[in-house]
Amino acid sequence: MEKIRIIDSKKHVGETVQIGAWIANKRSSGKIAFLQLRDGTAFFQGIVVKAEVSEEVFETAKSLNQETAVMITGEIREDSRSKFGFEIGVTDIEIVGESKDFPITPKEHGTEFLMDNRHLWLRSSKQHAVMQIRNAIIYASYDFFAENGFIKFDSPILSGNAAENTTELFETDYFGQPAFLSQSGQLYLEAGAMALGRVFDFGPVFRAEKSKTRRHLTEFWMMDAEYPFVTHDESLDLQEAYIKALIQGVLDNAAFALDALERDTDLLQKYIDTPFKRVSYDDAITLLQEHEADEDTDYEHLEHGDDFGSPHETWISNFYGVPTFIINYPASFKAFYMKPVPGNPERVLCADLLAPEGYGEIVGGSERETDYDVLRQKIIDFGLDPKDYEWYLDLRKFGSVPHAGFGLGLERMVTFVAGTEHIREAIPFPRLLNRIEP
Ligand code: 4AD
Numbered sequence: 001m002e003k004i005r006i007i008d009s010k011k012h013v014g015e016t017v018q019i020g021a022w023i024a025n026k027r028s029s030g031k032i033a034f035l036q037l038r039d040g041t042a043f044f045q046g047i048v049v050k051a052e053v054s055e056e057v058f059e060t061a062k063s064l065n066q067e068t069a070v071m072i073t074g075e076i077r078e079d080s081r082s083k084f085g086f087e088i089g090v091t092d093i094e095i096v097g098e099s100k101d102f103p104i105t106p107k108e109h110g111t112e113f114l115m116d117n118r119h120l121w122l123r124s125s126k127q128h129a130v131m132q133i134r135n136a137i138i139y140a141s142y143d144f145f146a147e148n149g150f151i152k153f154d155s156p157i158l159s160g161n162a163a164e165n166t167t168e169l170f171e172t173d174y175f176g177q178p179a180f181l182s183q184s185g186q187l188y189l190e191a192g193a194m195a196l197g198r199v200f201d202f203g204p205v206f207r208a209e210k211s212k213t214r215r216h217l218t219e220f221w222m223m224d225a226e227y228p229f230v231t232h233d234e235s236l237d238l239q240e241a242y243i244k245a246l247i248q249g250v251l252d253n254a255a256f257a258l259d260a261l262e263r264d265t266d267l268l269q270k271y272i273d274t275p276f277k278r279v280s281y282d283d284a285i286t287l288l289q290e291h292e293a294d295e296d297t298d299y300e301h302l303e304h305g306d307d308f309g310s311p312h313e314t315w316i317s318n319f320y321g322v323p324t325f326i327i328n329y330p331a332s333f334k335a336f337y338m339k340p341v342p343g344n345p346e347r348v349l350c351a352d353l354l355a356p357e358g359y360g361e362i363v364g365g366s367e368r369e370t371d372y373d374v375l376r377q378k379i380i381d382f383g384l385d386p387k388d389y390e391w392y393l394d395l396r397k398f399g400s401v402p403h404a405g406f407g408l409g410l411e412r413m414v415t416f417v418a419g420t421e422h423i424r425e426a427i428p429f430p431r432l433l434n435r436i437e438p
Contacts, residue, residue: 001073007041009086012076019072019088020096021046022123023064025106033061035090037072042256043125045079045087046072053091060093066105067123069097083259118429119438129257130425133250133418136257137410138202140249141223144242145200150225153192153199155185161388163187164335168207170218181206184407187337187392189226190368193403194395200225202410212433213310214422215360217411219431226405232339232349232367235404236278236325239353239363242408243323244272250417263419270322271356277324281347284308284316284326291315307333314358323362325351336382337375338366349404359416365406372396 003018004011024043025036035046048061064070073092079085103117104124114121121127145152160177162169163184170181185201192199202223209216225242227235247268250258258265279287285304291297299311308316308326317324328347331340338348350366369375375396379386386393414426424430429438 004076005041006037006039006044009044009076009084009088013078013086014075016073016075016091017088019074021070021072023066023068023070023099024123024125025066026061026064028062033058035061035064035072037070037088038123038125038128040128042084043128044084045082046074046090047087048090048093052089057091057093060095061090064093064095065099065102067099067102067120068095069099070094071096084256115424115430115435116438122428125260127425129254129260130414130418130420131428132254132257133261134410134414134426136250136252136254137246137413137417139253140246141202141242141408143249144245145198145225148198148238148241150198150200150227151192151196153189153196153201155182155188155192155201155203155224157182157203161187161392162384164207166384168209170206170208183207184222185224186226186405186407187389189224189405190392190395190403193226193228193405194399194401198225198227210433214424215310215412215415217423217427217430217432220412220423220427221410222407223410224405224407226403228401228403230404231402232327232351232365232404235365235367235406236327236351239325239351239365239406240276240323243276243353243363243413246413247272247417257418261418261420263417267357268417274322276353277320277322278327278351279316279320279324280327281329287319288312288315291319305330305332310360313354313360317354317356318358321356323356324354326354327351334366336378336384337368339369355412355416357416357419360412361409362412362416363406363408365404367402367404370396370400370402372400 001018021037021039023035024038027034031050033048037044037046050058071094072090074088074090077087077089079087104120158179159182163186172179182205184205189199189201204219205222206219282304285302288302292301299315328341329350331348334348334350338350341347341349352361353363355362376386376393379389411423411426415423
């Protein structure tokens with residue numbers, strides 16, 4: 001008899017098969033038991049009819065606890081009443097692993113309780129759906145980069161210098177000398193771009209940010225891309241195509257997960273079909289000032305030169321209703337490696353992409369400074385030691401070319417596409433300001 005996975009049911013209608021699964025939920029009457037089965041690929045229903053099975057099998061069905069692992073034998077049938085469309089008519093049940101008093105029941109639980117039980121909470125249908133969306137985004141990302149000629153170039157996680165800023169570094173002892181957990185692979189990718197052309201990396205990065213918000217993790221996954229002989233405008237075109245490809249990948253490969261989360265897929269389709277908005281930082285500040293007295297706004301007044309808070313970002317992205325690039329921020333609150341806007345040294349050639357619906361910044365990118373002396377001076381001005389960046393400065397000595405790149409925060413993207421409220425649900429085991437377990 002063939003052992004199949006729930007997701008493959010449609011290929012086995014009318015066949016008697018075996019499925020290894022867990023009991024997500026169960027209800028039974030005197031004559032029939034309904035088993036909500038899950039095997040990681042999907043959830044579907046097993047029907048046990050007393051009159052059609054041995055007494056022993058029916059008694060086993062009635063006794064099953066939440067999360068007991070079972071090997072089910074039965075016939076796959078179409079089930080037009082369920083969203084999944086198929087069910088299994090159970091003929092035999094073998095208990096593989098008992099479960100008693102599973103702490104997460106179908107009733108409501110508090111967030112801290114769920115977070116303490118994250119290792120078990122991952123089994124819920126909602127968390128299952130979010131992880132499937134995460135997976136679809138990762139695969140779509142690899143596909144996009146492969147189709148566009150990018151080479152995967154792995155940057156190190158342990159580093160001798162800061163990629164972004166020194167205030168958010170996790171420091172560790174590296175055989176008697178300080179080392180830092182990577183904040184972004186970008187600087188190494190720049191070396192990769194000069195060796196291999198279009199490159200990308202995808203790995204965990206770390207920020208000792210003391211922010212307790214629904215958008216911040218201290219460990220998250222970043223996809224950085226870097227490419228030579230491009231300007232920042234050209235880079236924006238690629239970023240837009242990339243984000244659209246990721247959303248499309250989820251619509252194509254994880255539609256069931258979007259459905260389980262009741263995500264508005266028409267809205268996601270609109271983000272694919274509509275050009276993203278591009279607004280300069282200064283125009284965005286002016287726009288905010290023009291609307292600050294509006295009845296439905298509640299953000300603080302900003303002057304040109306101030307950084308946005310999350311209420312400002314939310315307002316701007318809602319105003320346009322599509323993902324919006326904010327371009328050319330003040331140099332003062334961006335990283336040292338960004339190239340100034342020609343004729344305006346106060347502003348840099350960079351963009352943050354704000355997701356609509358209040359999901360905040362999902363991508364940060366820029367054109368990089370190419371001049372050795374300018375870059376060296378900027379490193380000093382930012383309070384960094386040029387000695388730590390000698391290898392990085394070398395890239396400007398030997399055939400320096402215009403180049404740009406960007407980094408996507410995977411969990412921000414997952415939160416946005418899945419439409420979940422908090423970033424902690426977008427990663428299997430979130431690391432937050434107050435949490436490193438489980
Ligand atoms: O804008 P950031 O800081 O850009 C960089 O690190 C560049 N070196 C990337 C590059 O040009 N290659 O971070 C990039 C993205 C942000 O847009 C955001 O999505 C995400 O990383 N991010 C976070 N995600 C979760 N928790 C945090 N604490 C994050 N900080 C940034």
